[in-house]
Amino acid sequence: MAHIDIIPVDLPGSESKKPLHFTGDIFQGFNSPCRFEGCVEQLEVWGEIPLSIDGTFYRVMPDHHYPPFVQNEIHFNGDGVISAFKIANGECDFQQMAVRTHRFLAEKRHRRALFGKYRNAYTDNPIVEGVLRTISNTNIVFHRGVLLALKEDGPPFAMDPTTLETYGVWDFQGQIKTPTSTAHPKFDPLTGDMVCYGYEAKGEGSKDVVVYNLDKEGKKTEENYIIFPLTSITADIDRIKRGGNHFAWQPQLDQAYGVLPRHGAKSEDIKWFYADNAFHGHVANAYENEEGKIVMDLTVADGNVFYFFPEDESKVSAPARVKFTSPMHRWVFDPKAPTGTRYQPYELFDTQGEFARSDDRYLGQPYNHFFLCVIDPTKPYNFQKCGPPAGGLFNCYGHFDWKTLSKSVWFAGDCSTVQEPVFIPRSADAPEGDGYLMGLVNRLDELRNDLVILDTARPFEDGPIAVIKLPFKLRTGLHGNFVEAKEIHEWNQRLPRDQIPRQNIEEVIKPKPGSVYRDGLKPIMSGILQPVAAVNGTNGVNGTH
Numbered sequence: 001m002a003h004i005d006i007i008p009v010d011l012p013g014s015e016s017k018k019p020l021h022f023t024g025d026i027f028q029g030f031n032s033p034c035r036f037e038g039c040v041e042q043l044e045v046w047g048e049i050p051l052s053i054d055g056t057f058y059r060v061m062p063d064h065h066y067p068p069f070v071q072n073e074i075h076f077n078g079d080g081v082i083s084a085f086k087i088a089n090g091e092c093d094f095q096q097m098a099v100r101t102h103r104f105l106a107e108k109r110h111r112r113a114l115f116g117k118y119r120n121a122y123t124d125n126p127i128v129e130g131v132l133r134t135i136s137n138t139n140i141v142f143h144r145g146v147l148l149a150l151k152e153d154g155p156p157f158a159m160d161p162t163t164l165e166t167y168g169v170w171d172f173q174g175q176i177k178t179p180t181s182t183a184h185p186k187f188d189p190l191t192g193d194m195v196c197y198g199y200e201a202k203g204e205g206s207k208d209v210v211v212y213n214l215d216k217e218g219k220k221t222e223e224n225y226i227i228f229p230l231t232s233i234t235a236d237i238d239r240i241k242r243g244g245n246h247f248a249w250q251p252q253l254d255q256a257y258g259v260l261p262r263h264g265a266k267s268e269d270i271k272w273f274y275a276d277n278a279f280h281g282h283v284a285n286a287y288e289n290e291e292g293k294i295v296m297d298l299t300v301a302d303g304n305v306f307y308f309f310p311e312d313e314s315k316v317s318a319p320a321r322v323k324f325t326s327p328m329h330r331w332v333f334d335p336k337a338p339t340g341t342r343y344q345p346y347e348l349f350d351t352q353g354e355f356a357r358s359d360d361r362y363l364g365q366p367y368n369h370f371f372l373c374v375i376d377p378t379k380p381y382n383f384q385k386c387g388p389p390a391g392g393l394f395n396c397y398g399h400f401d402w403k404t405l406s407k408s409v410w411f412a413g414d415c416s417t418v419q420e421p422v423f424i425p426r427s428a429d430a431p432e433g434d435g436y437l438m439g440l441v442n443r444l445d446e447l448r449n450d451l452v453i454l455d456t457a458r459p460f461e462d463g464p465i466a467v468i469k470l471p472f473k474l475r476t477g478l479h480g481n482f483v484e485a486k487e488i489h490e491w492n493q494r495l496p497r498d499q500i501p502r503q504n505i506e507e508v509i510k511p512k513p514g515s516v517y518r519d520g521l522k523p524i525m526s527g528i529l530q531p532v533a534a535v536n537g538t539n540g541v542n543g544t545h
């Protein structure tokens with residue numbers, strides 16, 4: 001396994017440290033800190049893992065390594081920790097490691113939190129001024145031989161797919177200079193292109209979005225557009241400077257969809273289409289139909305899912321997620337329509353959920369099958385035993401088919417919630433949607449996780465064909481992906497590990513000259529909000545985390 005950093009404590013301020021103690025609602029019950037790094041070989045398996053599954057399921061979770069010093073801390077401000085479930089020969093080994101971001105290393109040096117509020121450098125301890133503060137806690141993808149741990153507010157961090165060692169910041173051999181890079185890239189299965197963007201691309205609160213396409217080698221595609229769904233939520237640099245939240249919900253603001261030519265586009269080529277105020281979930285898929293129209297499918301909620309980014313920070317209300325509706329919306333946009341055109345959903349799939357996934361082999365192409373973490377409020381929930389459900393009451397996995405409008409749903413139980421799944425094809429040439437859905441189930445009463453495998457050839461109601469039992473609990477995670485073992489192996493041959501540059505820890509966490517450690521720093525408190533019309537750019541997902 002990879003090494004675990006042991007960093008000596010030798011900087012000012014460490015002498016006054018106190019034992020770690022996590023307090024606050026976000027660290028209760030199932031979401032109490034995990035902070036585990038290491039391996040568990042040969043996890044217990046109930047049922048049978050199909051022998052054809054040979055690869056690793058990587059997922060990332062925010063997991064605070066140190067107790068925060070800011071008030072109203074949120075889950076999204078936790079350090080990125082990568083879990084790897086390595087599956088081969090019907091068995092599963094588990095490994096977990098925190099991403100060695102600059103922020104993680106600086107705090108580890110001082111053995112305490114130094115960075116303040118979520119995406120607000122104005123609340124940091126002065127000793128870390130200028131230190132890159134992204135925490136790589138939102139997605140983990142495989143690209144050309146390395147894992148990229150991603151968060152919307154910074155560059156990717158590259159990791160070794162086998163050892164989970166962190167190599168350091170990844171700028172694609174110096175090609176990408178913008179300070180932000182999406183945590184939600186899309187991979188074109190026809191070309192291998194990685195389609196990326198970064199919003200707030202000219203600095204915090206800026207309205208600029210940069211779009212780029214990596215590794216364009218491969219055959220030319222017929223797909224013509226990139227589409228950016230913009231949720232009704234804004235960033236405001238003045239609010240940030242006052243120590244307020246990076247984002248604020250805007251109930252008066254429309255949702256917007258920006259359509260940009262995929263190849264050779266200029267910024268003036270973008271068209272904006274609008275629909276009534278709403279909160280976007282993640283995209284199932286999008287493609288051009290035979291008429292040249294753009295079909296786009298994503299869940300859309302009718303209220304502010306991120307209650308911790310309210311319109312008015314003085315009025316944070318407790319989560320009531322279950323009261324929202326969030327059906328799968330199908331939009332059909334005409335790219336020839338004038339900018340400013342308003343749209344209504346073309347079709348709604350009657351379900352309620354989030355974290356849509358589809359068969360990645362069909363991304364950007366006509367498709368039928370998608371999968372969701374489903375909220376079924378008619379199913380029982382044992383509140384007495386479990387308390388409030390960590391991360392939302394996603395209590396089912398669902399398999400949906402646009403062609404037949406059929407659905408197949410597995411209920412995880414009255415003490416369980418589920419995390420984002422991945423789809424694994426039964427074989428490389430299996431029909432669309434034929435294979436396995438794999439996802440983490442939170443056993444809230446046992447404070448433990450199971451990794452379950454559902455077979456799409458069977459009704460989900462029949463339950464998993466395999467349950468891989470983790471002997472402890474993780475935290476609520478965000479995104480993840482499955483990578484075939486042969487792909488990792490091929491890249492290990494093509495990209496020798498010793499040729500990948502490592503970051504210099506001393507350099508990246510070095511305090512700026514004159515920086516002073518201040519113990520017990522309190523954040524600036526927010527003032528009156530002055531929303532601006534800046535929006536968080538996305539490519540088919542809400543990128544507010």
Ligand SMILES: [Fe+2]
Pocket residue numbers: 138184282478479541542543545
């Ligand atoms: Fe996301």
